[in-house]
Amino acid sequence: MSTLKVTDETFERDVLKAGQPVLVDFWAEWCGPCKQIAPVLDQIAEELSGRVTIAKLNIEDSPSTPGRYGVRGIPTMMLFKDGQMSSMKVGAMPKAKILEWLTETGVSA
Amino acid sequence: MPATRSVRLAIIGSGPAGYTAAIYAARALLKPVLISGKDPGGQLTITTDVENYPGFAEAVQGPWLMEQMRAQAAHVGTEFIDDIVVKADLKAQPARLTLDSGEVILAECVIIATGAQAKWLGLPSEQTFQGFGVSACATCDGFFYRNKAVAVVGGGNSAVEEALYLATLAASVTVIHRRDSFRAEPILQERLFAHPKIKVLWNHAVEEILGDATIAPGAFGPAGVHGVKVRDTLSGAAQDLAVDGVFVAIGHAPASEVFRGQLRMSKTGYIKVKAGTVQTSLPGVFACGDVTDETYRQAVTAAGMGCMAALDAARFLTHKDHAAAQAPEKAGASAA
Numbered sequence: 001m002s003t004l005k006v007t008d009e010t011f012e013r014d015v016l017k018a019g020q021p022v023l024v025d026f027w028a029e030w031c032g033p034c035k036q037i038a039p040v041l042d043q044i045a046e047e048l049s050g051r052v053t054i055a056k057l058n059i060e061d062s063p064s065t066p067g068r069y070g071v072r073g074i075p076t077m078m079l080f081k082d083g084q085m086s087s088m089k090v091g092a093m094p095k096a097k098i099l100e101w102l103t104e105t106g107v108s109a
Numbered sequence: 110m111p112a113t114r115s116v117r118l119a120i121i122g123s124g125p126a127g128y129t130a131a132i133y134a135a136r137a138l139l140k141p142v143l144i145s146g147k148d149p150g151g152q153l154t155i156t157t158d159v160e161n162y163p164g165f166a167e168a169v170q171g172p173w174l175m176e177q178m179r180a181q182a183a184h185v186g187t188e189f190i191d192d193i194v195v196k197a198d199l200k201a202q203p204a205r206l207t208l209d210s211g212e213v214i215l216a217e218c219v220i221i222a223t224g225a226q227a228k229w230l231g232l233p234s235e236q237t238f239q240g241f242g243v244s245a246c247a248t249c250d251g252f253f254y255r256n257k258a259v260a261v262v263g264g265g266n267s268a269v270e271e272a273l274y275l276a277t278l279a280a281s282v283t284v285i286h287r288r289d290s291f292r293a294e295p296i297l298q299e300r301l302f303a304h305p306k307i308k309v310l311w312n313h314a315v316e317e318i319l320g321d322a323t324i325a326p327g328a329f330g331p332a333g334v335h336g337v338k339v340r341d342t343l344s345g346a347a348q349d350l351a352v353d354g355v356f357v358a359i360g361h362a363p364a365s366e367v368f369r370g371q372l373r374m375s376k377t378g379y380i381k382v383k384a385g386t387v388q389t390s391l392p393g394v395f396a397c398g399d400v401t402d403e404t405y406r407q408a409v410t411a412a413g414m415g416c417m418a419a420l421d422a423a424r425f426l427t428h429k430d431h432a433a434a435q436a437p438e439k440a441g442a443s444a445a
Contacts (some may be wrong), residue, residue, distance in 0.1 A: 031249040032154030032172045039191070070330020072253040072354065073240035085329060090240025092195065094147060094193055096209045 001049040003041055008062040016083040017056060021107050022053045024075045028060050033092035034075045040095045044102075052107045079105055111211030116142045119189075119206055119214050121194055122222035123366075124151025125408040126398025128178035129415030130220045130422075135186040137423040142214065143182065144206070145191045150175035151224050152249060152361070152399075155246045157274055162408050174408075178375055192215075199371045199394050201265055218393045218425055220418045221368065221380060225361035225399040225406070230262065234318040235357070242320055242334025244355050247271035254354045256280045260337050262315050263358035269293040269301050273359050276306045283350060287342055313339040316347065363400045372396070379403045387418040393425050397439045 004013045006024065015022045025041055027034035038056075045054035059066045059074060069078060069085060077098070078088040087105050089098075102108045120130050123145040134141040151289055153159065156171035156371050183189065196207035203215040227245040235243050244250040247261075251274060259279045261272045264286040270293075276282045284301070291298050291313045301307055320334035337355055340347045363378045373381040373390040380396040382388055387395045397414035 028249075028252065030252075031246075032150060033148065033246070033249060035172070036149050036154070066253075068329050070241055070324075070328070070333055072242055072333055073244050073246075073250045076240055092148065094209050 001053070002044055003045045004053055006055045006056045006057050006062075008064045011057070011062070011065050014053075015080050016079070018053060020051065020053060021105075022055050022080045023088075023102070023107075024055045024057055024078050024080060026057050026059050026066050026071050026074050026078070028074055031074050037075055037092045037098075040098065043095065044098060048102065048108050051053060052102065079107065111213065113213040113215065115203065115215045116140065117216070117325065117426060118142070118218045118220065119204070119216035120220045120222060121191075121206070122146050122151070122224055122398065122400070123149045123179065123399055124175075124222060124411060125153075125178060125401075126224070126411035126415035126418070127151075127220070127222035128175075128182045129191075129412040129421040130222055130397060131187040131415075132178075132180040132185055133211060133416050133419030134220075135182065136421060137419065138422060139419075139426065140186065140188070141216075142188045142190060142216075144194055144208065144214070145189060145193075146364075147193050148226075149191060150179065152227075154173050155248055156270065157248050159188050159408065164274065165298045166185075169313075171354055182313070183324045183392070194367055195396040199368065199391055210220055217429065218422045219395070220415075220422055221365075221389070221394065221396040222398045222411075222415060223367075223400045224411075226363050227267075227357070228360050229357055230315055230359065232315070232317060234320075235355075237322045238318050238320050238334050238355075241322065241331050242353065243318055243357065245356050247274045247356050247358075250354070250356075251275050251278045256277045257353040259356060260285055260350060260352045261356045261358055262286075263360065264288060264291045264293065265358070265360055266293045267360075268358035269297040271356050272307055273297070273300055273304065275356065276304050279306070279354075283352065285313050285315060285339055286311055287314050288312065293415070307392040310339065310350075310382060312342045314342055315355070317342050319349060331421060360397065361406070363403075375403065377403070387414055387421055393422075393429075395421050400415065 118139045118141045120143040131143045145374040153171035158168040160168045192208040194206050198205040204219045258281045260283045262285045272284050314444050317338040319336035321332040336351045365378045380401045387397045395418040397418040398411035
């Protein structure tokens with residue numbers, strides 16, 4: 001599966017009420033490091049399809065969700081399970097480190 | 110099973126030095142493989158206006174400039190690997206580069222263009238609030254500080270540039286600098302001093318980032334930074350400044366850790382090259398750009414050194430091929 005675009009309007013339905021864990025990537029057009037991790041997240045979305053949804057939220061178009069979760073730096077990745085934010089990472093990371101994090105949090109084997 | 114592959118030339122790093130080296134090496138038909146590293150595009154991807162790269166009468170955006178360099182390198186035949194080198198054995202022949210994915214690249218010749226990375230203050234509180242009020246990228250995170258009070262720590266070009274950028278968004282910007290003058294270019298200083306929203310706190314050092322990292326009941330995220338504790342480096346007096354964000358811009362350190370112990374380096378980790386060249390202490394290993402340049406550290410100087418490294422690499426490989434072609438003759442001669 002490819003990445004899922006979420007907005008302030010769809011956040012509750014697509015993230016908080018999702019049937020599986022969701023990794024939300026908070027990003028913006030002007031952010032260089034966000035662009036660096038974008039292709040990596042596309043790959044992870046394919047590889048871990050069925051276990052985790054990789055969602056992308058544009059903070060400029062949807063400012064209220066990042067505000068609510070205290071996001072003040074991008075890229076920030078937050079992992080949501082059962083409607084709760086369970087873990088987060090700030091800043092760009094290589095693919096192996098993101099996968100390691102998803103393993104630690106029990107999302108991928 | 111991790112793959113192993115052999116290449117003629119590996120270029121490590123994807124800033125102006127790495128991309129320029131790739132452009133020249135690809136045009137010399139060396140089929141270069143460029144390993145992008147942790148931050149593809151390098152430091153310019155987190156800047157805005159670039160006004161001093163020749164060829165552009167109007168300011169260009171840093172990320173755009175790097176996209177163009179990458180596209181140019183791709184266009185002439187560079188192969189990119191978006192990965193990082195986690196282990197390097199440069200003394201082996203060919204040199205052995207292990208990537209994060211486990212893949213091993215065996216390279217007859219190596220160009221190191223890993224650049225430099227932003228330094229942090231090294232305070233525990235700074236780490237606690239990274240992403241929640243502490244940032245090293247004003248262009249990324251300035252958005253969150255619209256009409257808020259922010260501090261910028263540092264006194265070089267990047268500190269002054271970040272302050273000027275943040276002043277377009279924030280209510281106020283305080284630049285905190287340990288000394289009584291800036292190292293930044295005079296033109297940038299002039300703009301900064303003239304800006305009504307920016308003030309400078311000279312001779313002060315940051316001691317602690319103040320804030321709340323816990324998630325309060327009913328809240329979904331941490332409240333984050335609400336101030337910074339600074340100390341006067343002359344009088345020793347401490348004070349707290351109320352700010353919502355702290356941008357750290359205290360300079361850069363060379364990204365040479367993975368090569369430590371194999372190449373001659375300065376105490377601060379800059380790879381040493383023979384004066385006026387890009388030759389390191391090992392044959393067939395060249396270094397260019399900020400990883401070797403403690404003095405100039407400009408996109409254009411890095412690009413220039415990248416060109417030198419590619420030309421030297423081409424010469425090195427030609428000599429090597431020539432020597433290899435001669436070798437069987439010699440072996441034949443001694444046997445006769």
